[in-house]
Amino acid sequence: MVDAAPSRPADRAPRPGRTVGARQLAALLPDPADTRPAYRHLAQAIGTLILDGRLALHTKLPAERELAVALGTSRTTITAVYDLLRESGYAHSRQGSGTWTDLPEGRNPRGISRLIDPQDTAIDLARAAPGLPERTLVDALTRVAPQLAEHAPTPGYHPYGLPDLRAAVAERFTRRGLPTLPEQILVTSGAQHALTLVLGLLCRPGDRVMVENPSYPNALDALRRAQLRTVSVPVTDEGWDIEIIESTLRQVVPQLAYLIPDFHNPTGLLMPEQERVRTLRAAARSGTWLVVDETLTDLALDVPAPPPFAAHAAAGGTGQVITLGSMSKTHWGGLRIGWLRAPARLVTELAGQRVATDMGGSVVDQLLALTLLAQAEDLLPPRLDQLRRQRAALAAALAEHLPQWTWRLPPGGLSLWADLGEPVASVLAERALEHGVRIESGAYFATDPGIFEQRLRIPYTMPADTLREAVRRMATALADDLTVRSAARRPHWVA
Numbered sequence: 001m002v003d004a005a006p007s008r009p010a011d012r013a014p015r016p017g018r019t020v021g022a023r024q025l026a027a028l029l030p031d032p033a034d035t036r037p038a039y040r041h042l043a044q045a046i047g048t049l050i051l052d053g054r055l056a057l058h059t060k061l062p063a064e065r066e067l068a069v070a071l072g073t074s075r076t077t078i079t080a081v082y083d084l085l086r087e088s089g090y091a092h093s094r095q096g097s098g099t100w101t102d103l104p105e106g107r108n109p110r111g112i113s114r115l116i117d118p119q120d121t122a123i124d125l126a127r128a129a130p131g132l133p134e135r136t137l138v139d140a141l142t143r144v145a146p147q148l149a150e151h152a153p154t155p156g157y158h159p160y161g162l163p164d165l166r167a168a169v170a171e172r173f174t175r176r177g178l179p180t181l182p183e184q185i186l187v188t189s190g191a192q193h194a195l196t197l198v199l200g201l202l203c204r205p206g207d208r209v210m211v212e213n214p215s216y217p218n219a220l221d222a223l224r225r226a227q228l229r230t231v232s233v234p235v236t237d238e239g240w241d242i243e244i245i246e247s248t249l250r251q252v253v254p255q256l257a258y259l260i261p262d263f264h265n266p267t268g269l270l271m272p273e274q275e276r277v278r279t280l281r282a283a284a285r286s287g288t289w290l291v292v293d294e295t296l297t298d299l300a301l302d303v304p305a306p307p308p309f310a311a312h313a314a315a316g317g318t319g320q321v322i323t324l325g326s327m328s329k330t331h332w333g334g335l336r337i338g339w340l341r342a343p344a345r346l347v348t349e350l351a352g353q354r355v356a357t358d359m360g361g362s363v364v365d366q367l368l369a370l371t372l373l374a375q376a377e378d379l380l381p382p383r384l385d386q387l388r389r390q391r392a393a394l395a396a397a398l399a400e401h402l403p404q405w406t407w408r409l410p411p412g413g414l415s416l417w418a419d420l421g422e423p424v425a426s427v428l429a430e431r432a433l434e435h436g437v438r439i440e441s442g443a444y445f446a447t448d449p450g451i452f453e454q455r456l457r458i459p460y461t462m463p464a465d466t467l468r469e470a471v472r473r474m475a476t477a478l479a480d481d482l483t484v485r486s487a488a489r490r491p492h493w494v495a
Contacts, residue, residue: 161187268410393464
């Protein structure tokens with residue numbers, strides 16, 4: 001069965017010049033009355049927002065008087081803030097047109113920094129991504145060499161993806177319970193690339209997008225950079241509140257909804273089947289595009305791997321469901337191979353948009369991906385067994401060294417979502433780095449500032465002994481006096 005073709009998205013309006021309102025910016029900044037000197041803390045906070053991507057580059061800042069009123073401070077303080085931002089390279093002024101955000105020379109946005117290998121010897125618990133065994137990669141390269149020779153005389157451009165890989169991914173969906181044709185598959189440079197393409201085609205600046213809270217930080221960054229307005233629905237320790245999802249879709253009528261129903265990142269939860277059915281029905285009634293991130297679907301540790309989310313739709317009801325997949329979490333992020341499943345007509349439009357950026361993915365990587373997918377039944381079970389052992393080691397270490405923390409053992413995925421019992425996660429992350437552990441506060445997974453400060457996402461993608469040592473170091477850091485210190489200069493890594 002082939003999905004019905006969707007109506008063609010409307011032509012995109014020109015992107016307006018970006019501005020940020022005084023109240024909007026004030027909501028992201030600390031209270032000047034609580035910090036001394038206030039101007040230095042405010043300037044540091046704005047610099048952090050720029051590095052995090054929460055305040056876009058080349059955005060016009062509010063007039064000094066307006067921001068002073070919104071923050072309840074003096075204009076002299078805001079003048080000093082803007083002067084310091086200009087001196088440090090985080091802003092520049094144009095005669096007669098105000099002050100605009102900028103990036104100091106030599107500084108990387110944290111979207112880049114968090115993915116670069118650390119230069120120190122810290123245990124890295126910020127990136128929930130496994131490595132690929134060396135022998136597996138060597139064997140796959142050996143198998144790929146003859147195939148690559150066949151492609152060498154060709155131009156090598158495949159904007160839709162290699163036909164054989166598209167067919168393999170389509171067959172995978174069909175085998176899991178969702179009949180799919182190769183024409184419904186677009187191979188991308190990872191799931192993040194697929195999401196960016198979808199946002200660029202289906203959304204305009206200012207459109208509302210429903211997201212879970214907490215959610216995957218890189219997806220939230222993509223939404224912010226597309227200037228979309230997020231409307232969050234909570235994911236608690238008990239799971240999704242389907243009535244809130246239904247009412248949000250009904251009342252807000254978002255253009256798009258981004259969901260991670262399979263071993264949710266960061267909570268590890270699995271959405272029940274009935275809630276999937278109700279979400280699909282509610283989205284169909286509101287005309288909302290559903291973007292379903294299934295990058296963790298195969299990492300089922302205690303339950304069977306779930307069927308595709310779209311397989312629960314009524315007959316012909318998947319015309320506005322886009323499914324994202326990737327090999328980054330199941331195999332290796334270094335492949336940069338992902339895909340999306342969507343109606344064939346939409347795939348054509350997305351491929352047309354993709355050509356403007358990269359014209360097509362690497363043939364070498366796609367051939368490697370094709371080889372590894374063909375071996376999935378042999379490669380995946382040992383990886384799942386390894387993750388189970390590492391998860392058990394992490395849970396045991398937490399119980400021994402940090403018994404005051406609570407968590408639920410996830411049925412799949414790559415990480416625990418720990419509750420520290422008090423809002424010290426950012427300060428603990430800062431102190432843990434001094435003890436040789438890199439980890440991100442739960443606040444980094446939040447759709448809004450100031451929440452999930454009592455949470456940490458702790459991946460179990462490292463060897464058991466490394467995980468035990470990381471927990472021991474965090475316990476030592478927690479035993480110190482956790483006085484509040486700014487983490488503005490600490491680079492962030494999340495995957």
